[in-house]
Amino acid sequence: EAGVVQSPRYKIIEKKQPVAFWCNPISGHNTLYWYLQNLGQGPELLIRYENEEAVDDSQLPKDRFSAERLKGVDSTLKIQPAELGDSAVYLCASSLDGGYNEQFFGPGTRLTVL
């Protein structure tokens, strides 16, 4: 069974440029998460989807970040415009039905903003 797929794995951009990350969760997993992981820190939740509905986006900086999961399967996270402080690893995870279910993580996208 394929795991959570993310692309790209690495991205280097200049500040003020837009960037997008893509995630394809494990087949059949209804819940999808986007996390931000800074160096030396644990993952921090940005947004959680139940199917195509964003049920928790309280930690998403909505002035520059946006996300979508149009058909309740794969998802895109966008930053526009990127700032130097956005340099981090962006992780996608999925679980069967959210709640206490185990979350399966993708390899992440390492973003460097110059």
Next chain:
Amino acid sequence: AQSVSQHNHHVILSEAASLELGCNYSYGGTVNLFWYVQYPGQHLQLLLKYFSGDPLVKGIKGFEAEFIKSKFSFNLRKPSVQWSDTAEYFCAVNVNNNDMRFGAGTRLTVKP
């Protein structure tokens, strides 16, 4: 503030040494507890979890963790580490069926 604390930032051990990584949380209510591991160059994966029942849970690769409710702790243990256990270990708490909160992680280096 509510948090998950991992007190050891970096632990260095020799092979065959015993391991204990601390994890404390400050959330009230019903909690479910997890330890995730990230091997070098790999993605986060579940090591073990506690939902209910026996507070001593066993995970993969000989790891175990004990939930002590009175101490708000969920420490990870392994009696004898191997070089292949070199990784970063994250404690995580799911509170009241809401989202997961992670600790900052503990980097474990096992010297051969």
